[in-house]
Amino acid sequence: MIKAVRGMQDLQPNKKARFRRIEDQARKILGQYGYEEVGLPILETTGLFQRLVGGATDIVEKEMYTFLDRNEESLTLRPEGTAGLVRFVNEHGLAFNQTQKYWYCGPMFRYERPQKGRYRQFDQIGVECIGLAGPDIDAEVLLLSARLWESLGIADKVALELNTLGNVESRRAFSSGLVEYLTPFAAELDADSQRRLTTNPMRILDSKAPKTQEILANAPVLADYLDDESRQHFDGLCAILDAVGIAYQVNPRIVRGLDYYNRTVFEWVTTTLGSQGTVCGGGRYDGLVEQLGGKPTPCVGFALGLDRLALMFEDEATPSKVIDVYGVSVGEPAKIQLIRLAETLRSELGLAIEVHHGAGKLKSQMKRADSSGAQIALLLGEDELNEHSLSVRELRGEGGQVRVPQAEIVEYLRARFS
Ligand code: ATP
Numbered sequence: 001m002i003k004a005v006r007g008m009q010d011l012q013p014n015k016k017a018r019f020r021r022i023e024d025q026a027r028k029i030l031g032q033y034g035y036e037e038v039g040l041p042i043l044e045t046t047g048l049f050q051r052l053v054g055g056a057t058d059i060v061e062k063e064m065y066t067f068l069d070r071n072e073e074s075l076t077l078r079p080e081g082t083a084g085l086v087r088f089v090n091e092h093g094l095a096f097n098q099t100q101k102y103w104y105c106g107p108m109f110r111y112e113r114p115q116k117g118r119y120r121q122f123d124q125i126g127v128e129c130i131g132l133a134g135p136d137i138d139a140e141v142l143l144l145s146a147r148l149w150e151s152l153g154i155a156d157k158v159a160l161e162l163n164t165l166g167n168v169e170s171r172r173a174f175s176s177g178l179v180e181y182l183t184p185f186a187a188e189l190d191a192d193s194q195r196r197l198t199t200n201p202m203r204i205l206d207s208k209a210p211k212t213q214e215i216l217a218n219a220p221v222l223a224d225y226l227d228d229e230s231r232q233h234f235d236g237l238c239a240i241l242d243a244v245g246i247a248y249q250v251n252p253r254i255v256r257g258l259d260y261y262n263r264t265v266f267e268w269v270t271t272t273l274g275s276q277g278t279v280c281g282g283g284r285y286d287g288l289v290e291q292l293g294g295k296p297t298p299c300v301g302f303a304l305g306l307d308r309l310a311l312m313f314e315d316e317a318t319p320s321k322v323i324d325v326y327g328v329s330v331g332e333p334a335k336i337q338l339i340r341l342a343e344t345l346r347s348e349l350g351l352a353i354e355v356h357h358g359a360g361k362l363k364s365q366m367k368r369a370d371s372s373g374a375q376i377a378l379l380l381g382e383d384e385l386n387e388h389s390l391s392v393r394e395l396r397g398e399g400g401q402v403r404v405p406q407a408e409i410v411e412y413l414r415a416r417f418s
């Protein structure tokens, strides 16, 4: 038997319906804030991620699905969406001197150790705003995400953690300070952190190793290295969030796993998913457009993980199909007439009608009608066919059955479902 690739999950209808629900809510809410949906390729050239995500990040170091195509070009299945979006705005001249608000939804690929809430193919919704520098737009992306949690009924299960990374210089100064502090403890750090001491020191703050965390307790904090403008930006953001009533916790440990962030960074976290608790993360990436050859352009965005979010309401029934009417028939002529009537009802009333196909005695067809969840069954047997009528059977509540002339069935059902 051939099985799915490790870490790539099949989405059964009920699971897919939960993903769909998140996407539908997001589409509605993003529209309310003036964001436009874009569709971007799943494959990009490998260099794009090496350059924008950063060579010393986990993603580029060990998580990318990279291969040579038939033309010997190195391509990578996108591990995240921001790099592709920045490529997109640069390529189409959409970044310079203008504001764009975009979002996208689709699969990302990372070669990680699969576990609950962590897969090798997973879906993200990404939201990116190009061309605005102020804290007001940072606040907006947080507001709209808060509205999304509200609409999904999980607002009380997620909390916002916020930090500022300052500008490039303050990050650099902090990074040196961190290395200086940690170097004497190098031998006691976990293996990943030892390596990061030379490649990507700020990521050490992310380490989950208890000993490393213990050492970090007295490490310098980024706040001490912050430039004035970044400090003002952060204060401005906090003031807006306070004014609109978005609760947050300032967490100086949040650095995010990608190289491109500056100033505002944030995560929406939940305690309901174990160690895969980050459902959404983002921040500013003011240097990225320029890094790809464009003009300096301030940007802010975030990505949320559908797989993790969907786990948060796993116990809730999210129907994968809703059938109003189930049609059963006896004999081929009746079947054909039923198919025609069902078409008319779909057109005229917009009802969801499942016609019984394949073999089956009337009794077993009626069992199917019942388990389909339909409100009523339409029966078309020999008698009904001869007198141009239909039997309408109520499947729920009191039950009951009536004969309705075929010519009146649209009006009958219009009244029934109004
Ligand atoms: P983590 O710290 O959990 O590895 P991350 O910082 O790598 O997350 P981002 O790159 O910021 O995650 O991606 C944004 C969101 O995408 C995450 O908050 C998470 O919900 C989701 N996500 C990231 N990686 C995976 C994965 N392997 N499987 C499922 N969802 C994921």
Ligand code: MG
Pocket: 257
């Ligand atoms: Mg990760």
